[in-house]
Amino acid sequence: MSRRFEDRMFLALIAGATLLFLWLIATFFDAILWAVVAAIIFAPLQRALMRWRPDHPNSMAVLSLLTLIAVVIIPLMILSSFLLQEAALLYQGIQTGKIDFTQYFDQIRHALPRWARLQLNRVGWGNLDGVREQLGSLLSSSFQTLAAHALSLGQRAASFLLSLTVMLYLSYFMMRDGPRLSSMVIGAVPLHPARRVALAEKFAAVVRATIKGNMVVAVVQGALGGAIFWALGIGGALLWGVLMAFLSLIPAVGTGLVWVPVAIYLFASGAVVKGGILVFCGFFVIGLVDNFLRPILVGRDTRMPDYMVLISTLGGLELFGMSGLIVGPVIAAFFLSVWEIFITDRARLSAPAVREEEVKP
Structure with missing residues (x-):
């Protein structure tokens, strides 16, 4: 058996093992991706901390991770909470009629100068009743879709928390071992x-x-x-x-x-x-x-x-x-x-x- 054949078989084995591993971790693709992004963004902070305490890589990685949680994760959670509340209030206003798109269109149409209204009549847009109803229906259905997604997210809270935990866990190791991992990846690339x-x-x-x-x-x-x-x-x-x-x-x-x-x-x-x-x-x-x-x-x-x-x-x-x-x-x-x-x-x-x-x- 030639050495070239053995090398090709080994490369095929590497490719197969890599594809199998990627298939295995595909479920946590988002968590891994955002962990890599967090490690890239907070790499300057980690390097600065390592210059301060070079003999404590674990502690410095924990500090970087706590900074990530305090600066990014907690504000995003608070923002998401307020955003859902405001979206719910807006949807409720549409449903109860407090937010009336017909009134908005009437205000715009009556505020337009006479020549603009004549131009709208000339192109067939003088009667906006149908357009108003369609837009109101579209916005109402859009908020219904958002509400359904919000409910779905609530039902999948356990899955979200698991992905968040995986992301933070991986972020810690990528912050701590970032230079070594990047050197390994670069060294494994089969290029000049x-x-x-x-x-x-x-x-x-x-x-x-x-x-x-x-x-x-x-x-x-x-x-x-x-x-x-x-x-x-x-x-x-x-x-x-x-x-x-x-x-x-x-x-x-x-x-x-x-x-x-x-x-x-x-x-x-x-x-x-x-x-x-x-x-x-x-x-x-x-x-x-x-x-x-x-x-x-x-x-x-x-x-x-x-x-x-x-x-x-x-x-x-x-x-x-x-x-x-x-x-x-x-x-x-x-x-x-x-x-x-x-x-x-x-x-x-x-x-x-x-x-x-x-x-x-």
């Missing part, structure tokens, strides 16, 4: 050492910058949007803020999908001052956060193009659900890293040949 190191460095930089930039910008824009809505007395400020945080992942127009329609309603209903304040804050407070904060967090060299962020985020959401917010940009970062290294290698290898042709008579 130079390409392996370049790929690992570029991939880590892009992933860390993308995750940090997207998450922090989303939180800041959502918090600012919710605070502005609350200050202007707009109902459901917490819901709007959370929605703006999610939509901020869509480049350029994300948060505008929320505050622009609300500003139009404020102008049409006669609240011109509030509408003007919302437009000003939308452009010069919420909108400029992305332009100023993201380059600081991400950097110009590691920032992915906006179109790549958009398609990777939407594709990730479609394939992986909420975890796609991370998985999509990570896959895109891996794609960009591989091709950048390939293009760099091609340019370096072709440069001598080009110079030789230039010196030929």
Whole structure:
């Protein structure tokens, strides 16, 4: 039996064992993913703690984990509780008629100038009764769906707590053993050492910058949007803020999908001052956060193009659900890293040949 055949069989055995293990842990995919994300985000804190107490890796990992719980987990739980309460109140208002979309449409239609109403009649939109009923039915059914999901989440509380426990447990070991684990993974990649190191460095930089930039910008824009809505007395400020945080992942127009329609309603209903304040804050407070904060967090060299962020985020959401917010940009970062290294290698290898042709008579 040849040595080459034995090597191929061993590689097949490695591939089979890896696929079998991935199938085994697929149930905890989300928990593992968020543990890796937590370890990446809190790696600078862990390194700082290790410089302070290099002989106590376990204790320093516990401190990092407690920081994660205090800064991320507990605030998210409190926010989720308030969010569910506000969604329930909003749904109850729709059901009891306190929130009347017919009234909102009437206010907008009567506030429009005469030429605008004539234009609506010309295009067949003068009678909005059917549109109002459809929109009210759509929103009502949407809140019913959200309520059903909330009930489902309540019924699956044990599964959620198990996933959360697994995530925190893995986060501890990834924070403690992060450098050693990453070195093992990099060393096992069957590539030329130079390409392996370049790929690992570029991939880590892009992933860390993308995750940090997207998450922090989303939180800041959502918090600012919710605070502005609350200050202007707009109902459901917490819901709007959370929605703006999610939509901020869509480049350029994300948060505008929320505050622009609300500003139009404020102008049409006669609240011109509030509408003007919302437009000003939308452009010069919420909108400029992305332009100023993201380059600081991400950097110009590691920032992915906006179109790549958009398609990777939407594709990730479609394939992986909420975890796609991370998985999509990570896959895109891996794609960009591989091709950048390939293009760099091609340019370096072709440069001598080009110079030789230039010196030929």
